[in-house]
Amino acid sequence: MFKPSFKPKKTYIDLSAVKKTPVTFDTREGNFPCPACSVWLSEAEKIQNNDFCPRCGYHFAVGALERIYGVCDENSFTELDAGLSSLNPLDFPDYADKLAKAREETILMEAVVTGTAAIGGHNVAIGAMDGRFMMGSMGSVVGEKICRAIERAAEQSLPFIIFCCSGGARMQEGMLSLMQMAKTSAAVGRLHAAGSLYISILTHPTTGGVTASFASLADVIIGEPGALIGFTGPRVIEQTTGQKLPPGFQRAEFLLEHGMLDLIQPRLEMRSLLVRLLNVHQGGNHDQK
Amino acid sequence: MTRNKFEFESNYRLLESKLAELRDLSVTLNCDFSNEIAKVEKRIAELKAERYRHLTPWEQVLMSRDLERPMTRDFVELLCTDFVEMHGDRLYGDDPAIVGGIAVFEGRVVTVIGHQKGKDTKENIVHNFGMPRPEGYRKAFRLLKQAEKFSRPVITFINTPGADPGVGAEERGEAWAISQLLLGLSQLQVPVISVITGEGGSGGALALTVADRILMFSNAVFSVASPETCASILLRDVKRADEMAAALKLNAVSLKDMGIIDEIIEEPVMEPLLSSQSFTQSLRYSLKKHLDEICGTEIPDLLEMRYQRLRKIGRFHEIQ
Numbered sequence: 001m002f003k004p005s006f007k008p009k010k011t012y013i014d015l016s017a018v019k020k021t022p023v024t025f026d027t028r029e030g031n032f033p034c035p036a037c038s039v040w041l042s043e044a045e046k047i048q049n050n051d052f053c054p055r056c057g058y059h060f061a062v063g064a065l066e067r068i069y070g071v072c073d074e075n076s077f078t079e080l081d082a083g084l085s086s087l088n089p090l091d092f093p094d095y096a097d098k099l100a101k102a103r104e105e106t107i108l109m110e111a112v113v114t115g116t117a118a119i120g121g122h123n124v125a126i127g128a129m130d131g132r133f134m135m136g137s138m139g140s141v142v143g144e145k146i147c148r149a150i151e152r153a154a155e156q157s158l159p160f161i162i163f164c165c166s167g168g169a170r171m172q173e174g175m176l177s178l179m180q181m182a183k184t185s186a187a188v189g190r191l192h193a194a195g196s197l198y199i200s201i202l203t204h205p206t207t208g209g210v211t212a213s214f215a216s217l218a219d220v221i222i223g224e225p226g227a228l229i230g231f232t233g234p235r236v237i238e239q240t241t242g243q244k245l246p247p248g249f250q251r252a253e254f255l256l257e258h259g260m261l262d263l264i265q266p267r268l269e270m271r272s273l274l275v276r277l278l279n280v281h282q283g284g285n286h287d288q289k
Numbered sequence: 290m291t292r293n294k295f296e297f298e299s300n301y302r303l304l305e306s307k308l309a310e311l312r313d314l315s316v317t318l319n320c321d322f323s324n325e326i327a328k329v330e331k332r333i334a335e336l337k338a339e340r341y342r343h344l345t346p347w348e349q350v351l352m353s354r355d356l357e358r359p360m361t362r363d364f365v366e367l368l369c370t371d372f373v374e375m376h377g378d379r380l381y382g383d384d385p386a387i388v389g390g391i392a393v394f395e396g397r398v399v400t401v402i403g404h405q406k407g408k409d410t411k412e413n414i415v416h417n418f419g420m421p422r423p424e425g426y427r428k429a430f431r432l433l434k435q436a437e438k439f440s441r442p443v444i445t446f447i448n449t450p451g452a453d454p455g456v457g458a459e460e461r462g463e464a465w466a467i468s469q470l471l472l473g474l475s476q477l478q479v480p481v482i483s484v485i486t487g488e489g490g491s492g493g494a495l496a497l498t499v500a501d502r503i504l505m506f507s508n509a510v511f512s513v514a515s516p517e518t519c520a521s522i523l524l525r526d527v528k529r530a531d532e533m534a535a536a537l538k539l540n541a542v543s544l545k546d547m548g549i550i551d552e553i554i555e556e557p558v559m560e561p562l563l564s565s566q567s568f569t570q571s572l573r574y575s576l577k578k579h580l581d582e583i584c585g586t587e588i589p590d591l592l593e594m595r596y597q598r599l600r601k602i603g604r605f606h607e608i609q
Contacts (some may be wrong), residue, residue: 023578032365055496056336067519069433075492083607083608084605085605086605086606087604087605089547089607090536092537093532093536094523094534101528113312139603140602140603140604141603141605143603144603144605147600148595153427169491169513171514171519171522171523171537172523172539174512174537174539175538175544175547176602176603177511177512177513178492178512179549179599179602179603181471181492181495182471182475183599183600185468185471185499186472186595186599188472189476193325193476202481208492209491209513211468212464212467212471214468214497215468215491216465217469230459231452231459231463231464231467231492232455232463233456235458236454236518237387237455240455241456243455249456249459250459258460258462259462260462
């Protein structure tokens with residue numbers, strides 16, 4: 001193999017190439033602009049490129065199942081607690097319609113999918129939130145499913161991995177939603193006491209009650225590049241404080257700089273990172289003999 | 290409560306002014322209406338009290354935000370002796386939106402932590418309108434750990450619009466600070482009792498409301514988000530906050546039905562809370578009663594009950 005005689009240059013993302021790709025405005029029907037660089041793409045181009053923008057590497061939103069399949073060993077995922085569905089406990093106006101619409105659009109019953117799977121041969125309890133389902137908001141069902149997944153991990157000495165994506169607590173279930181923050185956090189307490197490894201991956205966007213509960217309580221907190229992560233949403237901050245927000249505010253890179261994340265990992269390399277973490281934790285439970 | 294807080298008060302004011310006219314007239318004409326006047330006066334007061342007893346959810350929201358409501362320091366002064374306030378999170382600063390320290394309540398040394406709003410705009414700027422920053426939550430966490438070390442029960446007083454929605458709060462990890470408290474309180478090895486005294490605003494209030502017992506004042510509210518926020522997001526019209534206040538079921542009666550709170554402490558009608566002896570007595574009595582109960586429980590049992598209490602919250606449908 002050819003060995004360079006000089007010290008190889010550190011590899012950075014080559015921005016010059018990115019800039020050279022012209023911005024296209026192929027506004028044919030079904031095409032859409034990349035939210036980051038405004039290049040127009042077709043669905044086929046997006047899928048071909050693994051849900052990234054071919055020009056700037058923007059991570060497009062993906063559904064809960066895609067996330068799970070993206071990191072788990074083939075055919076290893078078993079969904080659990082799939083029979084849980086939301087009621088309208090407060091008789092909140094329009095809630096039933098919104099639920100029906102979300103179910104129809106996403107073919108999911110709720111904003112989180114949980115179950116067990118294997119990653120690199122290690123058994124894990126895993127969950128992924130789906131931002132398309134009422135903005136991934138956490139109501140009774142989301143809280144209950146996450147709690148059950150965490151409790152299962154604690155009981156069976158499994159590591160717990162969750163992909164977070166949420167606008168916060170679901171307003172339509174009122175205080176029942178808010179209390180899910182406390183409920184899931186208490187469950188994480190039991191997970192830690194049981195000695196299970198807990199990895200939380202914060203994807204775009206993770207805000208509000210989810211960030212302020214189980215999402216932030218993991219042993220390892222990983223951000224996806226460019227993901228918006230915070231407690232109060234940027235629009236509300238701008239409105240209430242009247243301050244112009246600094247560029248990059250509340251993005252994963254900003255949070256890493258401020259000490260809130262362990263690392264940022266691009267989506268395509270997420271599986272290899274999880275395998276590495278599970279390997280060094282010997283399956284993720286230090287009590288295991 | 291003497292100021293004109295609600296629109297409906299102007300109706301009663303009108304009645305009262307008419308009555309004053311009658312009184313003047315009786316003097317001018319030199320005829321004695323004093324019996325009749327006294328009767329009408331009584332009737333007006335009754336009607337007004339009756340109306341105050343049936344506030345709408347939105348009126349309760351406004352009531353819960355009233356700056357005349359007593360705050361944590363007032364409750365400590367009323368209920369406790371030997372209060373020593375403790376400051377600072379040992380990491381960054383001290384947050385005046387949360388006060389905490391140790392005090393003696395009914396012969397028991399307790400740790401007291403609670404939100405603190407100001408009584409006027411000037412004070413409110415100091416206390417950041419009762420909206421804690423991460424430092425406040427970290428101070429609370431530190432005081433909880435201190436309580437645990439010395440086996441002191443904890444009393445928290447809740448009255449906040451929510452956590453501070455500022456750039457600095459985000460930079461210093463507001464979400465991380467709150468989540469630490471939620472987990473920390475769920476495992477704290479001492480009894481915890483919370484009293485929602487005013488506005489229970491979202492996660493910023495919940496952070497101090499994970500407890501073995503939760504008491505709530507009859508005109509206090511506790512909500513997933515403010516009715517204004519819900520109205521602006523769901524209805525795109527802030528002016529319809531009153532509709533949202535009703536839909537969110539955020540008052541004490543609804544929350545007791547949902548099993549989120551344990552006991553409602555009835556507020557006096559048209560009287561400042563702390564001047565009402567029956568109110569202060571029932572607050573003291575309830576606090577003591579619940580504290581005696583939870584202090585008499587073995588800690589492992591208490592923690593299991595605290596966990597199960599949270600665990601069962603939520604309503605859903607399940608098909609096997």
